[in-house]
Amino acid sequence: MTSATAQQRPGGPDEPSTTAARLLEAAAGAFAAKGFHATTTRDIASRAGLSPAGVYVHFSSKEQLLHALSAQGHGQALAVVRDAAATSGSPTDRLAAVMRAFSAWHAEHHAVASVVQYEFPHLTPAHRDEVLGLRKQIDEVVRDLLREGRADGSMTVDDVRDTALALMSMCIDVARWYSPHIARTPAQIGETYAALGPRLVGARQH
Amino acid sequence: MTSATAQQRPGGPDEPSTTAARLLEAAAGAFAAKGFHATTTRDIASRAGLSPAGVYVHFSSKEQLLHALSAQGHGQALAVVRDAAATSGSPTDRLAAVMRAFSAWHAEHHAVASVVQYEFPHLTPAHRDEVLGLRKQIDEVVRDLLREGRADGSMTVDDVRDTALALMSMCIDVARWYSPHIARTPAQIGETYAALGPRLVGARQH
Numbered sequence: 001m002t003s004a005t006a007q008q009r010p011g012g013p014d015e016p017s018t019t020a021a022r023l024l025e026a027a028a029g030a031f032a033a034k035g036f037h038a039t040t041t042r043d044i045a046s047r048a049g050l051s052p053a054g055v056y057v058h059f060s061s062k063e064q065l066l067h068a069l070s071a072q073g074h075g076q077a078l079a080v081v082r083d084a085a086a087t088s089g090s091p092t093d094r095l096a097a098v099m100r101a102f103s104a105w106h107a108e109h110h111a112v113a114s115v116v117q118y119e120f121p122h123l124t125p126a127h128r129d130e131v132l133g134l135r136k137q138i139d140e141v142v143r144d145l146l147r148e149g150r151a152d153g154s155m156t157v158d159d160v161r162d163t164a165l166a167l168m169s170m171c172i173d174v175a176r177w178y179s180p181h182i183a184r185t186p187a188q189i190g191e192t193y194a195a196l197g198p199r200l201v202g203a204r205q206h
Numbered sequence: 207m208t209s210a211t212a213q214q215r216p217g218g219p220d221e222p223s224t225t226a227a228r229l230l231e232a233a234a235g236a237f238a239a240k241g242f243h244a245t246t247t248r249d250i251a252s253r254a255g256l257s258p259a260g261v262y263v264h265f266s267s268k269e270q271l272l273h274a275l276s277a278q279g280h281g282q283a284l285a286v287v288r289d290a291a292a293t294s295g296s297p298t299d300r301l302a303a304v305m306r307a308f309s310a311w312h313a314e315h316h317a318v319a320s321v322v323q324y325e326f327p328h329l330t331p332a333h334r335d336e337v338l339g340l341r342k343q344i345d346e347v348v349r350d351l352l353r354e355g356r357a358d359g360s361m362t363v364d365d366v367r368d369t370a371l372a373l374m375s376m377c378i379d380v381a382r383w384y385s386p387h388i389a390r391t392p393a394q395i396g397e398t399y400a401a402l403g404p405r406l407v408g409a410r411q412h
Contacts, residue, residue, distance in 0.1 A: 035241025117382055118324040162398045169379035170372045176323055177371070192368045200405050 020058045022048045024072065027065040028112045036066060036119040067127045070116045073109065074134035078141075080105050085141045091149035092203040095167075098142060099197035103171040104190035106178070113175035139164055149201060156202030167197055226264045228254045230278065233271040234318045242272060242325040273333045276322045279315065280340035284347075286311050291347045297355035298409040301373075304348060305403035309377040310396035312384070319381035345370055355407060362408030373403055 026047035030039040041062060045052045059065045084097040106113050123131065142164040149155030157163050171193055178189070232253035236245040247268060251258045265271045290303035312319050329337065348370040355361030363369050377399055384395070 034243040037240040038244035114324065118320065158401065159398070163402065165383070166376045166399070166402050169383075170375045172382070173375035173379045176378070177375075192365070193372070195364065196369065196372050196406060199408060200402060202405060 019048075019050070019054075020068075023050070023055060023058055023065065024069055027062075028069055028115055031066065031069075031115045031119060032111050036062065036115075036122045063122065063124060063127070066116075066119055067123055067130075069112060070120070070123060070127070070131050071134070073112055073116045074131055074138075076109075077102065077105055078134055078138050081138050081141050085145060090154060091145050091152065092154055092198045092201070095142070095145045095149070095197050095201065095203075096194040098145065099167065099171060100190040100194035102168070103174050103193035104186040106171055106174040107186035107189045110175040110178045113172070117172070117175070139168065142167055146201060149203060154203050163200060167200060170196065225254075225256070225260075226274075229256070229261060229264055229271065230275055233268075234275055234321055237272065237275075237321045237325060238317050242268065242321075242328045269328065269330060269333070272322075272325055273329055273336075275318060276326070276329060276333070276337050277340070279318055279322045280337055280344070282315075283308065283311055284340055284344050287344050287347050291351060296360060297351050297358065298360055298404050298407070301348070301351045301355070301403050301407065301409075302400040304351065305373065305377060306396035306400035308374070309380050309399035310392040312377055312380040313392035313395045316381040316384045319378070323378070323381070345374065348373055352407060355409060360409050369406060373406055376402065 023044065026044045027039075029047055030043045033039075034043065039062060041055050042052050044062075044065065045055045048055070059068065080101045081098050084101040085094050087094055087097050089097070120128065120131065139161075143160050146155060146157050146160045146164055150157050150160070174189060174193075178186075184192075229250065232250045233245075235253055236249045239245075240249065245268060247261050248258050250268070250271065251261045254261070265274065286307045287304050290307040291300050293300055293303050295303070326334065326337065345367075349366050352361060352363045352366045352370055356363050356366070380395060380399075384392075390398075
């Protein structure tokens with residue numbers, strides 16, 4: 001009963017998408033513990049409570065699991081950044097919202113973000129290109145806000161590309177130093193970066 | 207002759223410190239390619255042109271090699287940051303110098319910096335504490351500059367700890383995105399961050 005309950009998810013334990021989600025979680029844990037190269041399909045199966053053959057029903061290789069994790073993580077991060085940029089307010093307000101959401105996301109998802117960042121070279125060239133495409137879309141959201149703020153005179157930005165990258169770096173690096181053991185919550189970290197981001201573009205938040 | 211020349215370093219190929227340096231370089235390359243967990247002592251020996259027994263003359267385990275890489279990397283980064291902070295000029299000038307040196311260092315040493323950051327959990331608790339001690343010393347250099355700039359009115363800093371961390375994040379994240387294939391040199395990256403850093407503390411560089 002306890003074991004069945006632990007594995008039960010909305011939709012039931014045998015619903016395909018639920019099993020796939022459990023496999024992704026298992027893969028993220030195994031990659032974080034041992035690295036992509038040292039992880040076997042058997043490790044992932046065992047963490048997910050499946051046989052190795054059960055993994056192949058959903059994913060044809062370790063690389064497919066890494067790719068699914070990368071695509072899902074970058075897709076979520078892009079959605080979070082787009083939603084934040086689409087709120088109402090000045091370009092500075094919206095930049096603050098992006099910094100708040102993107103940094104909090106990297107605190108909440110620090111483990112999978114670290115895996116995806118570090119194991120990126122193990123993706124196939126086509127999958128690397130796909131992930132780079134998602135990263136470019138995230139960058140573009142921030143670059144657009146800086147261009148808008150520069151155009152209406154509310155921001156001072158020397159180089160849009162460099163400044164956008166530095167803003168994203170502050171948030172992405174949260175995944176490196178964040179630990180659930182620290183005193184600050186992801187939401188508090190979000191507030192810190194919402195205040196710091198506008199400073200880098202010469203626009204203080206009120 | 208060619209093979210001997212390729213392996214020859216100042217001090218001669220059999221000089222102990224040179225062999226140790228070659229082993230560290232080999233370990234960094236192997237860890238970067240396969241991850242710490244999947245790397246064997248034999249992999250490292252083979253990259254360094256030694257027998258596995260030859261590794262044990264210098265390092266008793268893989269963890270000792272990771273520790274030596276971490277200690278060396280963090281020690282170098284601390285020295286670079288301290289030297290930059292000790293230059294003459296205003297707190298803002300010295301912060302710019304720290305940002306220039308620390309970001310350029312992470313571009314130049316991006317491969318080993320990535321390994322050391324990601325494989326940190328594989329250090330023994332005592333070695334993790336040692337590395338955290340070096341990181342705290344790096345942080346302290348930046349925090350001292352912010353306190354000095356705040357005291358003389360040349361900087362506007364809400365929270366010294368958060369702002370110092372965000373400044374360091376911009377530079378540390380360079381190791382994630384930098385590649386020798388990109389158009390910009392480490393020195394050019396250094397100039398970008400020397401200009402951006404002072405903005406985060408409300409002090410534009412002249």
